[in-house]
Amino acid sequence: TRSTRPKRLLRAVQKNATRGDPLSVISAIDHFCRHSEWAMNVGDEKGSILDSVVSELNPNTSLELGTYCGYSTVRIARLLPPGARLITLEFNPDYAAVARQVISWAGVQDKVELVEGPSGDLIPQMKERFGVETFDFVFLDHWKDRYLPDTNLLEECGLLRKGAVLLADNVICPGTPEYLAYIRNSPRYESRYFQSHLEYTKVEDGLEKSVFLG
Ligand SMILES: CCNc1ncnc2c1ncn2[C@@H]1O[C@H](/C=C/CNC(=O)c2cc(-c3ccc(F)cc3)cc(O)c2O)[C@@H](O)[C@H]1O
Numbered sequence: 001t002r003s004t005r006p007k008r009l010l011r012a013v014q015k016n017a018t019r020g021d022p023l024s025v026i027s028a029i030d031h032f033c034r035h036s037e038w039a040m041n042v043g044d045e046k047g048s049i050l051d052s053v054v055s056e057l058n059p060n061t062s063l064e065l066g067t068y069c070g071y072s073t074v075r076i077a078r079l080l081p082p083g084a085r086l087i088t089l090e091f092n093p094d095y096a097a098v099a100r101q102v103i104s105w106a107g108v109q110d111k112v113e114l115v116e117g118p119s120g121d122l123i124p125q126m127k128e129r130f131g132v133e134t135f136d137f138v139f140l141d142h143w144k145d146r147y148l149p150d151t152n153l154l155e156e157c158g159l160l161r162k163g164a165v166l167l168a169d170n171v172i173c174p175g176t177p178e179y180l181a182y183i184r185n186s187p188r189y190e191s192r193y194f195q196s197h198l199e200y201t202k203v204e205d206g207l208e209k210s211v212f213l214g
């Protein structure tokens, strides 16, 4: 079957990373994307901001929108305390298949539940089907024009607890104008912009961290 970039990325992980060692998986992907083929992972620079937000929050229940190859899934899961869990949503079956293998190569599969399907259908099922009460942390990194509708959906489904943190990738490049306008003007959120760069480049990009006030 035709080789794709995600499959070549997975091969680089299997070749260069040590099974059960999440940091070696993260650096193998960063090396591949820097020296072989650029790919839309959050990357090492924005990734360390993601790490600090997760470490400070110690979330029990986390949601990731847009798994892609599982790079940020591994970054988040490796920092979660025992018993904590990360649900990650991916609607492309080929990407999901690659991500599952990256996640298990890193040895974090016990903390991760990768669900295949569109977020718009899955978010309303979180309570009933996945036994979620509320999320402590949400990482948004899927189609940029879906950040706002999915945030509204999370609100409507009562899935955000007071103090829950939303962290959005790419608020500058490619950009998420409607999401930014909403979240920065809403009295229900306290937002802060973390300036950084588009993964593996010198182009400006950043993460928007927003605390839900209830
Ligand atoms: C339909 C909405 N619901 C969804 N539900 C579940 N999974 C979804 C969904 N949308 C998209 N996905 C998945 O998330 C991933 C999509 C991510 C979209 N990301 C980007 O477009 C992106 C793009 C860039 C970028 C920046 C500059 C460029 F020149 C070129 C690309 C950088 C990034 O960091 C990005 O995150 C895919 O795996 C896709 O299958």
Ligand SMILES: [Mg+2]
Pocket (backbone or CB within 6 Å): 040, 041, 042, 141, 169, 170
């Ligand atoms: Mg991104």
